[in-house]
Amino acid sequence: MSEYIDQIETGASVGLVEKRLFTFAGDEPLVLESGRSLGPVTLAYETCGTLNADKSNAILVCHALTGDSHVAGFYAEDDPKPGWWDIMVGPGKPIDTDKFFVICSNVIGGCMGSTGPQSPDPAAGKPYGASFPVVTIGDMVRCQRRLVESLGIGTLLAVVGGSVGGMQVLEWSVRYPHMVRAAVPLATTTKHSAQAIAFNEVARQAIMADPKWNRGDYYETGRPEHGLAVARMVGHITYLSDESMRHKFDRRLQDRVELSFDFEADFQVESYLRYQGNKFVERFDANSFLYLTKAADYFNLENQYGDGSLVAAFSRAQCRYLVVSFTSDWLYPTYQSKTMVKALKKNGLDVSFCEIEAPWGHDAFLLPNTRLSDLLSGFLNKVCARCGIGGCS
Amino acid sequence: MSEYIDQIETGASVGLVEKRLFTFAGDEPLVLESGRSLGPVTLAYETCGTLNADKSNAILVCHALTGDSHVAGFYAEDDPKPGWWDIMVGPGKPIDTDKFFVICSNVIGGCMGSTGPQSPDPAAGKPYGASFPVVTIGDMVRCQRRLVESLGIGTLLAVVGGSVGGMQVLEWSVRYPHMVRAAVPLATTTKHSAQAIAFNEVARQAIMADPKWNRGDYYETGRPEHGLAVARMVGHITYLSDESMRHKFDRRLQDRVELSFDFEADFQVESYLRYQGNKFVERFDANSFLYLTKAADYFNLENQYGDGSLVAAFSRAQCRYLVVSFTSDWLYPTYQSKTMVKALKKNGLDVSFCEIEAPWGHDAFLLPNTRLSDLLSGFLNKVCARCGIGGCS
Numbered sequence: 001m002s003e004y005i006d007q008i009e010t011g012a013s014v015g016l017v018e019k020r021l022f023t024f025a026g027d028e029p030l031v032l033e034s035g036r037s038l039g040p041v042t043l044a045y046e047t048c049g050t051l052n053a054d055k056s057n058a059i060l061v062c063h064a065l066t067g068d069s070h071v072a073g074f075y076a077e078d079d080p081k082p083g084w085w086d087i088m089v090g091p092g093k094p095i096d097t098d099k100f101f102v103i104c105s106n107v108i109g110g111c112m113g114s115t116g117p118q119s120p121d122p123a124a125g126k127p128y129g130a131s132f133p134v135v136t137i138g139d140m141v142r143c144q145r146r147l148v149e150s151l152g153i154g155t156l157l158a159v160v161g162g163s164v165g166g167m168q169v170l171e172w173s174v175r176y177p178h179m180v181r182a183a184v185p186l187a188t189t190t191k192h193s194a195q196a197i198a199f200n201e202v203a204r205q206a207i208m209a210d211p212k213w214n215r216g217d218y219y220e221t222g223r224p225e226h227g228l229a230v231a232r233m234v235g236h237i238t239y240l241s242d243e244s245m246r247h248k249f250d251r252r253l254q255d256r257v258e259l260s261f262d263f264e265a266d267f268q269v270e271s272y273l274r275y276q277g278n279k280f281v282e283r284f285d286a287n288s289f290l291y292l293t294k295a296a297d298y299f300n301l302e303n304q305y306g307d308g309s310l311v312a313a314f315s316r317a318q319c320r321y322l323v324v325s326f327t328s329d330w331l332y333p334t335y336q337s338k339t340m341v342k343a344l345k346k347n348g349l350d351v352s353f354c355e356i357e358a359p360w361g362h363d364a365f366l367l368p369n370t371r372l373s374d375l376l377s378g379f380l381n382k383v384c385a386r387c388g389i390g391g392c393s
Numbered sequence: 394m395s396e397y398i399d400q401i402e403t404g405a406s407v408g409l410v411e412k413r414l415f416t417f418a419g420d421e422p423l424v425l426e427s428g429r430s431l432g433p434v435t436l437a438y439e440t441c442g443t444l445n446a447d448k449s450n451a452i453l454v455c456h457a458l459t460g461d462s463h464v465a466g467f468y469a470e471d472d473p474k475p476g477w478w479d480i481m482v483g484p485g486k487p488i489d490t491d492k493f494f495v496i497c498s499n500v501i502g503g504c505m506g507s508t509g510p511q512s513p514d515p516a517a518g519k520p521y522g523a524s525f526p527v528v529t530i531g532d533m534v535r536c537q538r539r540l541v542e543s544l545g546i547g548t549l550l551a552v553v554g555g556s557v558g559g560m561q562v563l564e565w566s567v568r569y570p571h572m573v574r575a576a577v578p579l580a581t582t583t584k585h586s587a588q589a590i591a592f593n594e595v596a597r598q599a600i601m602a603d604p605k606w607n608r609g610d611y612y613e614t615g616r617p618e619h620g621l622a623v624a625r626m627v628g629h630i631t632y633l634s635d636e637s638m639r640h641k642f643d644r645r646l647q648d649r650v651e652l653s654f655d656f657e658a659d660f661q662v663e664s665y666l667r668y669q670g671n672k673f674v675e676r677f678d679a680n681s682f683l684y685l686t687k688a689a690d691y692f693n694l695e696n697q698y699g700d701g702s703l704v705a706a707f708s709r710a711q712c713r714y715l716v717v718s719f720t721s722d723w724l725y726p727t728y729q730s731k732t733m734v735k736a737l738k739k740n741g742l743d744v745s746f747c748e749i750e751a752p753w754g755h756d757a758f759l760l761p762n763t764r765l766s767d768l769l770s771g772f773l774n775k776v777c778a779r780c781g782i783g784g785c786s
Contacts, residue, residue, distance in 0.1 A: 034654035134654040194638035194662040195630065201663040202626045204656065205670070206599055209619035226602035233595045234627060237588065242726070245587035251693065259691055261427035261527040263597065263683060267690070269587040270594040277598070290656060297660070298652055300644065330723075333635070 003081060004074045013082065014048035014090050014097050017073035019113055021045075022105075022147050030142070036133035040122070043147050044069045044113025045105035048089065049097035051151070057389055058153045059095055059380075060144060061085065061104040062161030062168035064366075065235075065292050066284055068112035071104035072097070087368050094377035095160065099384065103151070107168075108143050109135040109291040117287035118219060129287060130216025137164070137299045141171045145179070155179055157384060160376070162186035162365035163332070164292070167299045170340075174305050177318040182383040184322045184376065187329050187365040189336040190301040190310055190343075196331060199238050200293040203231035207286045216287050228286040229277030236276050241328035241361030245269060310343035320350040322379040324372065326364040327357050352379060396474060397467045406475065407441040407483050407490050410466035412506055414438075415498075415540050423535070429526035433515070436540050437462045437506025438498035441482065442490035444544070450782055451546045452488055452773075453537065454478065454497040455554030455561035457759075458628075458685050459677055461505035464497035465490070480761050487770035488553065492777065496544070500561075501536050502528040502684040510680035511612060522680060523609025530557070530692045534564045538572070548572055550777060553769070555579035555758035556725070557685070560692045563733075567698050570711040575776040577715045577769065580722050580758040582729040583694040583703055583736075589724060592631050593686040596624035600679045609680050621679040622670030629669050634721035634754030638662060703736040713743040715772040717765060719757040720750050745772060 007013035022043045024030075029039030046069045051058060061071050063084065072089035074082050089095045089102055106114040109132070117132035124131070148156060159172045159180055166188025173183040192200075207213055210227025218224060240248075249269040253259070256266065265271040306313030321344055325337035334355045341353040356371050358364040365372065400406035415436045417423075422432030439462045444451060454464050456477065465482035467475050482488045482495055499507040502525070510525035517524070541549065552565045552573055559581025566576040585593075600606055603620025611617060633641075642662035646652070649659065658664040699706030714737055718730035727748045734746045749764050751757040758765065 036654070130656070134656075191644060193635055194642040194644065194660070195633075195635045197644070197660050198626075198630050198638065198662050198666055201658075201660075201666055202623060202630065205626060205667070206602075206623045208656070209599075209623055210602065211604060230595060230599045230602055230623065233591075233598060237591050237595065240588075242586055242588045242723070245591065249587040251584060251587065251590070261429075263523075263601070263687065265594075267587070267590050267594075269591050273591055273594055274598070294656065330635070 002078060004077050004079060007082070012090055012092065013086070014073035016077070017046050017048055017070070017075065017083070019044050019046055019069060019075070021113065022150055024146050024150070032133050032139050033136045034134050038108075038115070038133055041108060041115045041143060042113070042119070043105045043108070043143055045103060045147055046070060047101065047103050048072055049099070049101045051101040051153070052389070055153050056155065056157060056387065057099060057384070058101045058103060058148070058151075058156050059158045059160060060148065060156050060172070061089065061095065061102060062144075062159065062165035063104060063107070064161070064163035064165045065296065066280070066289070067165070068110070069104050069106045071102065085366070088373065088376065094373045095380065096377070100157065100380070103148065105144055105147055107140040107292070109140070109288060109295060111285035111288040116285065117216065117291060118285045127219045129219065132287065132291065134294055135291060136295050137167045137171050138175065138304065140295065141168055141175055144168070144172075145176060148179075155181060157387065157389070158182040158184060158380060160184040160186075163188055163362065164296050167296065170301055173317045173319050173321070174301060174313060177316050180319045181387060182320045182322070182379070184324070184379065185340070186324045187326055187332055187362055189332040190340050191299060191303075192297050193336070197297045199234055200297050203234045204290050204293060206230040206234065207290060213286060218286075223281070224286045225281045228281050228284065228289060231289055232280040233273045233277045236273060238331045239361060239363045241330060241359060243328055243359045244361050247359065310339065311346045314343050314347045314349065317344070317347065317349060320383060321352070322375065323351060323353045324365070324375060325355045326360070326362070327355060328359050329362045329364060331362040395471060397470050397472060400475070405483055405485065406479070407466035409470070410439050410441055410463070410468065410476070412437050412439055412462060412468070414506065415543055417539050417543070425526050425532050426529045427527050431501075431508070431526055434501060434508045434536055435506070435512070436498045436501070436536055438496060438540055439463060440494060440496050441465055442492070442494045444494040444546070445782070448546050449548065449550060449780065450492060450777070451494045451496060451541070451544075451549050452551045452553060453541065453549050453565070454482065454488065454495055455537075455552065455558035456497060456500070457554070457556035457558045458689065459673070459682070460558070461503070462497045462499045464495065478759070481766065481769065487766045488773065489770070492782075493550065493773070496541065498537055498540055500533040500685065502533070502681060502688060504678035504681040509678065510609065510684060511678045520612045522612065525680065525684065527687055528684060529688050530560045530564050531568065531697065533688065534561050534568055537561070537565075538569060548574060550780065550782070551575040551577060551773060553577040553579075556581055556755065557689045560689065563694055566710045566712050566714070567694060567706060570709050573712045574780060575713045575715070575772070577717070577772065578733070579717045580719055580725055580755055582725040583733050584692060584696075585690050586729070590690045592627055593690050596627045597683050597686060599623040599627065600683060606679060611679075616674070617679045618674045621674050621677065621682060624679075624682055625673040626666045626670045629666060631724045632754055632756040634723060634752060636721055636752040637754050640752065703732065704739045707736050707740045707742065710737070710740065710742060713776060714745070715768065716744060716746045717758070717768060718748045719753070719755070720748060721752050722755040722757060724755040
C-alpha cells in the first residue's frame with residue numbers, strides 16, 4: 001500500500017497539496033538589501049488547512065537551506081513520500097491543520113519554483129546565473145510578507161522554522177513585530193560562527209572549482225555536478241554528529257568483507273556521503289547553493305537591528321518565543337540559542353527555551369521527536385488560546 | 394636578523410640539518426600489507442643530536458598527515474623558518490638534542506622525498522600515480538624500522554608523534570614491542586571515527602572530482618590544484634576548533650568595511666582558508682593526499698592486532714606510555730584517548746595520561762604549550778633515567 005493511502009486512511013495527512021505561484025514586483029522591482037533590484041519575483045508556495053473567517057489562524061513555516069515549499073502532504077496519490085515536515089504538519093499533528101492554516105514558500109534565490117539564479121532574467125533572455133543579485137535572509141522575509149499579505153493575512157499566529165528557516169523566523173519577529181504573534185526558531189542562530197562560515201565557504205569553493213561551473217553560466221553547457229556533490233557532502237557532515245555517525249555507520253564496510261586497498265568506497269559512511277552528494281545533484285541547482293549559503297553567512301541580527309547588540313536588536317520584538325536547541329547540534333550549538341534567549345529575556349519578552357537531548361546532530365529538528373512535538377503543540381495551543389482562536393484547547 | 398642567527402645565538406637550535414635518503418628493497422621488493430610489492434623504497438630522513446656509544450638514546454619522531462622529515466633546525470642560514478616541531482626538538486628543549494639522537498623520516502606514500510605516487514615507477518618509466526599501491530600505517534612503520542636498523546639502532550628510547558604520527562607511535566609499540574622503550578602518542582586515536590573518515594572522504598572526492606586529477610595521471614598534464622585546495626580547506630577546519638576560529642577570526646571582514654554582496658572572500662576566515670588551500674597546493678602532491686588519508690582511515694589497531702579487542706591488541710606492548718589529548722580536539726576527541734588508556738592499563742602497562750586544556754583544536758600539539766613541554770620533558774627524563782642513560786636528570 002502506498003504511504004499516501006496509508007496516511008489518508010489513518011487521517012494523519014493533509015492529503016493532496018498543490019504548488020502555487022505568486023508573482024509580484026513586475027511593475028516596480030524589489031530593491032534588495034544589496035541595493036540591487038529584482039523583478040518580477042515569483043514565490044512558489046503551498047498551503048494546508050483552512051484560513052478562518054478573521055484570518056487569525058495562519059502559521060508560516062520557513063524551510064531550511066535546501067528545502068522547498070512542500071512542507072506536508074502529497075502531490076499525487078502515487079507520490080512516494082510526503083513533504084519534508086509531514087511528521088509535524090497535518091491533522092492532529094503539532095502544527096495541526098484542523099486548527100491552523102499553514103503556509104510554506106520556497107525562498108528567493110532557491111531553485112524549487114521561486115525566483116533564483118536559474119530563473120530566466122527578463123533583461124537577458126536567459127537564466128540569471130551569477131548575475132543574480134546576492135539576497136539576504138531579510139530579502140527572503142520581505143518576499144514572504146508580500147505573499148502573506150496577498151492572501152489577505154495581516155497577522156501570523158506563528159512563524160516556525162529550523163536552521164536557516166529559524167533565521168527567517170528571527171528576522172520576521174524583529175522586522176515585522178506587529179505581524180507576528182509567536183516565533184519558533186529551532187536549531188538556529190542569530191549569526192553564523194566562523195566555523196559555520198568556513199564550512200559554507202569550502203562548499204562554495206568546491207562548486208566554483210568545478211570547471212563546469214563556468215562562472216555560474218552553465219545552464220546550457222552542463223551543470224557542475226561534481227563540485228555540487230562535494231559541497232553537499234561537506235554540508236551533510238555538519239548536519240549529523242560524531243555520535244550519530246557512529247551509531248549509523250561506525251567503521252562498517254560497504255558491500256565487502258575486507259578493505260579494498262583502492263579508492264572505492266570501503267566504508268558505509270563513504271558510500272552514504274557519495275550517495276547523498278549524487279542524489280542532491282539531481283534536485284538542486286549549484287548556483288542556488290552558492291546564494292543560499294551566502295545569505296546564511298551574511299545573517300547577523302545584532303548588526304542589522306542592534307548596532308552590534310543582540311539585546312538592542314530584540315528590543316523591536318513583541319511576540320512570544322519558543323526557542324529549541326539540540327544537545328548534539330555542533331553547527332548551531334546550544335550556547336548560541338542561550339545567547340539568544342538571554343537577549344530576549346532582557347527585553348522582558350515571554351520566552352520558553354528547551355535544549356532537547358538528541359544524538360542526531362543538527363538534523364534532529366527534522367526527525368521524529370516526541371519532546372519537540374509536545375513542546376510545539378503545547379506552545380501553539382497556549383498561543384492560540386490566549387489569542388482567543390476557536391478550536392484550541 | 395634571520396630566525397636562524399637569532400636561534401643560533403641563543404643556543405636554542407639544532408642548527409643546520411640535512412635531508413638524507415635511505416634506499417632499500419631494491420633487490421627484494423617490500424611486500425606491503427595489501428599483498429602488493431614495492432621496491433626500491435626510499436625514505437627521506439633527518440637526524441639531530443648525537444647517537445651515544447651504546448646507541449641507546451635514539452628517539453624517533455613521526456610526522457602527521459602532510460608533514461615531512463624536517464622536524465627541527467634549518468636547511469640553510471637564510472632559511473625563513475625552522476622545521477615543523479622546532480619548538481619541541483633542540484638543545485634544552487623537551488626532546489633535548491643535547492641528550493637524545495632524534496630521527497625523523499618522511500612516510501612512504503608521501504611527497505617530501507620518500508617513495509610515493511609521484512616517484513618514478515621503475516617498471517613504467519614514469520611516476521606511479523594511481524598505480525602506486527595503497528599503503529598502511531603498518532607499512533610506514535615497517536619502513537621506518539629498516540631505516541632505524543640501518544643506523545645501527547636496535548632499540549628506540551622513544552617514539553613520539555601527534556595525529557597520524559601518533560598512529561605510527563601506537564603501531565610501533567605493538568608491532569615491535571622489543572624495540573621501543575617508551576611511546577608518546579599525542580592527539581591521536583587507535584581508529585578513525587565515522588566522522589573522521591567522512592571528512593577524509595570529502596577531501597578525496599574533492600581531488601578526484603577535479604578533471605585535472607585524470608585518474609592520478611597528471612604529472613605531465615598539470616596538477617589538480619583546485620581539488621587539492623578544497624581538500625586542504627576541509628582538513629584545515631578539522632584541525633582548528635569552533636572556539637579557536639572565533640578567537641582568530643570571529644566574523645571579521647577581510648580588507649573591507651562592508652559586505653561585498655558577491656562571492657569574493659568577505660570574511661577573514663574565508664580568506665584564510667583560501668590562502669591555506671592555495672599555499673598547500675604549492676608544496677603537496679594530490680595523489681599523496683589520497684594515499685595518506687586512506688592509510689589513516691584504514692588504521693585500526695584493535696582489528697589488526699586484537700581481533701577487535703583493543704585490550705588484546707595492547708597485550709603485545711611492553712613500553713611505557715605518555716598519552717596526551719586536548720580538550721578542544723574534536724577530530725580525535727579525548728574519549729578516544731581515554732579508551733586507549735583504559736586498554737593499556739588493563740594490560741598492566743605504565744601509562745601517564747593528560748588531557749590538556751587548550752582552545753586550539755587538534756593542531757594544539759604543534760603549538761607552543763608549556764604544559765605539553767613539561768609533560769614530555771619530564772616523561773623522557775624519567776624514561777632515560779630508568780634506562781640508565783647518561784646526561785638525564
